[in-house]
Amino acid sequence: MLAGEMSAWGFYGQTLGEDESNAKSIYKTLTLGINKAYARAVANANKKAEFKLIAPSLTGVNLAKIDICSDTVHATFDEDPRDVLLKNILALCTSTSRDMRSVSKDVRYTYIDIQTGISRELFCSTEGACIDQSCTLTQGLVTVVAQKAGGIPEVCNDYVGGLRGWEVLKGKNVYKQPFDVFALLRTRETLELIESEFLPATSEPVVVVTNPHFNALLVHEIVGHPAEADRALKLETAYAGRSWLFRDFQDNELGKQIASSLLTAYSDPAMDGYGHYKYDMEGTPAKRVNIIENGIFKGFMNGREYAEVLNQSPNGSMRATESELVPLVRMTNTVFANGNKPPGEIIAEVKEGYYIVNHRTPSISESRENFRISAQKVYQIENGKITGLYRQGGITADSKDFFMNIDAVGNDFEIFPVPNCGKGQPMQIMRVGNGGPTLRSKARLTGRKEL
């Protein structure tokens, strides 16, 4: 709620359950929530006015104008999650786990988590919006730990998922594989890794070719988060940091070259992926945001309040994990655009380099101006051919250097589910879609020993 003479926010959230199963009790809960949010907003507005004397940049909240919508968005699925028997989900979990264990005695631990369901949200505002939006989500998580006796374990966590029904786990997914086949593939890859050498680190940049799965995490951390307007406006300074794309209104990267002209990146909630939706949680129709066009930084994902401050049009990027939480600016389906070079050709042109395959864990500098991201697998490239496999390696670089050094963009675009993006206080875990094609650039290798 926005209230008070110098308008300010107040918020109240509560989960609903059995006790709200009729209109009378829903009304009671809503009345409580409205009264609480109002009391907080008014108290906040009064304090803001009092502090204006020593803090002149304080202002009342202004929201950028949007089209006020009434709409119903239905969930999409071939196989309705409500028709999937729980015993069938349990059976898939247990049989997949058992099959993974039976591949080798070196498989020390397996963990399977499967979910399928439909969520429904109703958004109404005093401006007249009334949006009834449903969404299907089906997801499978695989964790496998493999270890040779006396060796260092190798761990793999990966997801299959989509905003569709049970058909996702039968093969309608980015991997075009049934979930149990995907789980076995990741198990065998992990076992292959425990037989491999540790990647030596380098002190100087080398040629690296990064695959679409790895680039999903790269675009997430280095493009997606820094292009969220609330970070640019410093609201995340105490938490996940600021943005390397915006220091202040005079000193920022808007309209400037931050990457090779081969690189384009955008965020598109209309495309199929974990970041798909039609309206955000302020009722704004969701729009595509062109973040980087041919190497030039173009703009931010935003919400109504931040769009007003930045003098931009709202693009519908405000989402909360659950309805009882405050919406934040969230990336949608944020990706590197497809290029035109076959990935095989990109590798074949490399005399000496490394092929960085599938993302693992990121560590990012405060404004995301530098990164270290580990890979599940790293292969050596010698004279255009993939040779040795290494484990526990990755790459590190200053973000702008990495982007400016990109000299090839593949034509093998893929988008992957990223279900665990943390932001805010209290922490909200959001589903987003990330991906891109194969890229070639330069970065230092990270590993367990120096080359």
Place this chain on the structure above:
Amino acid sequence: MISVEDLRTCVRNGIDFVKSQKDIADVEIFASWNEHITVRLNYTSDILCNGVQEPKSTQVNGIGLFAVFKTGKEIKVGFGSVSNTMSPKGVAEAFQKAKRNKIHDPDFKSLPESAGKPVLENYHDPAVMDISDETIVDLGWRGLKGALTEFNQKYFDKSIIIGGDITIRKERMAIASTKGIDDFDESTILTANMTAMVEKEKVKGAGWNTSTHVSQFNPEEAGHESAESAIKTIGGERISSGTYNVIFGRQPLTDLFINIIIPALSLSSVNASDTPFLGKLGKKIASDLLTVYDDGIIKGAIGSKKISCEGIPTGRTDLIHQGLLVGFLSNNYLSKKLGNVFATFIPRNGFRYSKGIRSHTVQPRICPTNIIIESKEKVDSRTLLSKINDGIYIGRIWYTYPINGLAAGDFTSTIIADSYLVKGGKIVKPLRPNTVRINSNIMDILHNIIAVSKDTKQTIVWGGEEVVIAPEIAVQGVKLDNIAGFIT
């Protein structure tokens, strides 16, 4: 708000209902009510802003029910939960879900048994339970005032950012089971976690304050500390890549513990074969200067609890004693699964934390209460600096992750604030923020500790639910890399 009495009635009556159902061998019912209040702060001197961005809260209550079914010789277990009800109908619905979900779990042994008398009683603050909306909002503005006043007094009025939050947690839970557990817990926690910047000077400072009682809570102090710390680090210098002796301050030490060491000291990581401490119980894993334990009964500490979410009284669990690995954090399930294999673990740390609250929607996982770090030889701050002689004091790090998996122990992190160059045992200059990345291995850090400070402070970090009562520690030979060359 739901009273403790209502929660207790719900679980006690629920037990009577469920144990009369067909094929029930045992049952455990957990009911909770929680309110999580956050006042988010955002002041930017050069961008229009709200100061207090929003006071907000989420309230969650419900029932979690775990049932053990026995048909002939076959044992099956199931869990079900319902939200926003304490009614008999709610218990029946949770039971139906548990029955529908039941499955044979070969690793399940039995429910927790009653184990002694809790130490803590009446340690919450009734004034926090009844806190008004006006007071909540006021706490946020008091935090901002602390930082603004410090900046104003030092004549900084441009390029200022003040962020962070005031968080208040109110928790009530009750648990009963057919194994004789019948208890409740009630706690209150207040934290102020603040960050201040003078952005044109590229400096950032942190400040925090914690309490279980509102009368002792001081958000102004956190604000003041954050601004003071930012101002102190103006004019920082870069360092070149290399190996340095360092002091990890309280925040970085807490970050290392929350993201790497505590997860590695949990039986869940042992169960998954994903800890660098696997097979090392009773062996030396750290400098003999280091002792670490979990202690849930410290009055006034914000991680303290009367009982776990399994109804077990909290207490002290030794983890590392003078460099030797002596224990792991445990819950009932894993203590019984792994307990007979190689040691005995007291399951004091089975908590149902989810989204920062004691949630009825999840089964107990392993979480610490208060993690205490100390040494047999504690030194004062001056001696600590002299131990590294030349090196770096690291005051705040960020995005600390076990980059190659927990078991490998490799981690990386960037130094983002509150840090200094040390020469001849004295702090001489600030370190330029965001220009150094730590690339190291946690086993090297633990083995290379050369001193531990006397003074400690309850420390929390963003994204972590854990509380570390943290000293500062000196470590030799830490690999630091000079990064982001474009930052001038």
